[in-house]
Each structure stands twice: as structure tokens, then as C-alpha cells.
Amino acid sequence: MNMKRNWWKYLSIAFLLYAIIYGFMVRIPDTSIGETLRNVFYHVGMWFAMMGVLTASFINSIKFLKTGNLEYDLKANQAVIVSFLFGILGLITGMIWAQFTWGEPWANDPHLNGAVVTLLIYAAYMILRSAITDDEKRGRVAAVLNIFAFVMMLMLLGLLPRLAENTLHPGSGGSEGGNPAFGDMDAAMRVVFYPALAGWIMLALWILNIKIRIKKLEQYIEDKEWDE
Amino acid sequence: MDDQSKIFVVVAVLSVILLGIGIYLNSLDRKVKKLEDELKN
Numbered sequence: 001m002n003m004k005r006n007w008w009k010y011l012s013i014a015f016l017l018y019a020i021i022y023g024f025m026v027r028i029p030d031t032s033i034g035e036t037l038r039n040v041f042y043h044v045g046m047w048f049a050m051m052g053v054l055t056a057s058f059i060n061s062i063k064f065l066k067t068g069n070l071e072y073d074l075k076a077n078q079a080v081i082v083s084f085l086f087g088i089l090g091l092i093t094g095m096i097w098a099q100f101t102w103g104e105p106w107a108n109d110p111h112l113n114g115a116v117v118t119l120l121i122y123a124a125y126m127i128l129r130s131a132i133t134d135d136e137k138r139g140r141v142a143a144v145l146n147i148f149a150f151v152m153m154l155m156l157l158g159l160l161p162r163l164a165e166n167t168l169h170p171g172s173g174g175s176e177g178g179n180p181a182f183g184d185m186d187a188a189m190r191v192v193f194y195p196a197l198a199g200w201i202m203l204a205l206w207i208l209n210i211k212i213r214i215k216k217l218e219q220y221i222e223d224k225e226w227d228e
Numbered sequence: 229m230d231d232q233s234k235i236f237v238v239v240a241v242l243s244v245i246l247l248g249i250g251i252y253l254n255s256l257d258r259k260v261k262k263l264e265d266e267l268k269n
Contacts (some may be wrong), residue, residue, distance in 0.1 A: 006257075009253075009254075009257070013246065013247070015248040017243060017246055017247070020239060020243055020246060021239055021243065022244045024238065024239045025237070025245055054244070055256075114252055172262055206253060206257075207253070209257075210256055210257055213260045213264065214260055217260070217263055217264060217267060220267060221267070
């Protein structure tokens with residue numbers, strides 16, 4: 001296999017294998033949620049994978065608006081589709097975790113609500129796309145909506161939950177454990193956490209990479225059929 | 229096997245799942261590569 005172009009794919013699996021093995025071995029601090037704290041290496045990974053893929057989508061939308069090359073629109077679209085996989089897995093794993101630690105699968109909390117609204121906005125993106133038939137027009141409208149959706153995602157998932165105080169879900173000012181992404185995580189756990197995140201993001205990008213290539217092949221074949 | 233070390237059974241299971249998914253993705257990747265090479269020639 002071509003290592004120069006594919007090394008990151010194998011690295012993603014290596015990082016995730018490490019995250020699975022050391023995720024269960026690393027010493028964790030004593031908290032009220034016990035061993036379930038280890039979920040942070042996997043559940044949080046789903047959301048970072050989603051955000052990584054949505055960033056790729058955003059970049060491709062910008063490139064489309066600048067160049068008009070429909071390939072960027074294809075990539076932006078596929079990226080949003082892949083983002084749903086990880087967003088939904090993030091929701092499900094979060095609800096499972098919540099059920100066993102909070103006693104119920106959902107709470108009225110900025111993180112949770114922000115996540116759902118984000119997914120709804122991107123669902124609107126998909127619906128809007130399906131309503132426009134002209135390729136160029138669809139690409140332009142979708143790209144503009146994607147920019148809006150991306151900024152909303154950053155606000156709903158990144159900014160607003162942090163401004164809140166003492167939320168049930170970790171990540172705001174006063175809640176237990178603080179924000180893992182900003183160094184409030186136990187030092188030993190961080191050694192597993194960061195490679196885990198990198199692994200999940202790269203895995204998501206690998207899946208995106210394959211989906212884009214398949215879509216391009218389908219289009220290539222379709223175009224050839226038109227020529228005949 | 230004492231109670232604590234049984235957690236490594238879970239580690240083994242998850243590792244198998246991950247490697248399985250990795251192998252699957254790899255084979256998908258290869259199939260797509262083959263198609264790309266064929267169609268683009």
C-alpha cells in the first residue's frame with residue numbers, strides 16, 4: 001500500500017488500539033462516576049470526529065465558493081453525511097452514559113441541547129440540498145448554508161456550554177471535571193485522551209475519504225454514460 | 229483469574245472489534261483504489 005499517502009489511515013487504527021488498551025489501564029482519579037469516566041476516551045472522540053469532518057466540509061464549501069469547481073461541493077456534501085454517523089453515535093453513547101450516571105438519558109443542558117440543534121441545522125442543509133436540482137445553484141446555496149451551520153456549530157458546541165456555569169454535563173465553569181479539552185483533565189488521562197481524539201478524527205476522515213472516492217467514481221461512470 | 233483482571237477480556241473484545249473494522253475499511257479502500265485505477269485508464 002502506498003505509505004506516503006495512506007500512513008495516516010494506519011495511524012488512526014494504531015491510535016485507537018492504544019486508546020482501547022490504555023484507556024482501560026490508565027489510573028483515573030476518584031470521582032462520583034467511577035470507572036465510567038473512561039468513556040471520555042470514546043464518547044468525546046465521537047464529537048471531535050464529527051467536528052473534524054465538519055471542518056473539512058466547511059473548508060470545501062469555501063473552496064467551492066471561490067472556484068466554482070463542483071468537486072468541492074461533492075466533498076462538502078459527503079462530509080456532512082459522514083458527520084451524522086459520528087454525531088448520532090455521540091448522542092447514543094452520551095445517553096447510555098447519562099442513564100447510568102445521572103439516572104436518566106437526557107438533561108436540559110447547554111451541551112446536550114447544543115448538540116441536537118447542531119445536528120438539526122445540518123439536517124436542514126441536507127434537506128435544502130435535496131430541494132434544488134441545478135448543480136451550480138445547489139452548490140452555492142449549500143455552501144452558504146454550510147458556512148452558517150459551521151459557525152453555529154462552533155457556538156453551540158464550543159462557546160455557549162463554556163459560558164454556562166455549573167452544568168450537569170462536564171465542560172463549563174463549575175461542573176465536575178472542568179473542560180477536558182482545556183487541561184482540566186487529569187494528566188495521566190490526557191496521555192490517552194489526545195491520541196484517542198486524533199485517532200477518532202483520522203478514522204472519520206478515512207471514512208470520508210472512501211465515500212468521496214466512491215462518489216467521484218459514480219459520477220465519472222454517470223458522465224461516461226451520458227457521452228454514449 | 230481474579231475479578232479485576234477480567235476487564236482485560238473487554239479490552240480484548242474491543243480490540244478485536246476495532247481491528248475488524250480497520251481490516252474492513254482497508255479492504256474497501258483497496259477495492260475503490262482498484263476501480264479508480266481501472267476506470268481512469
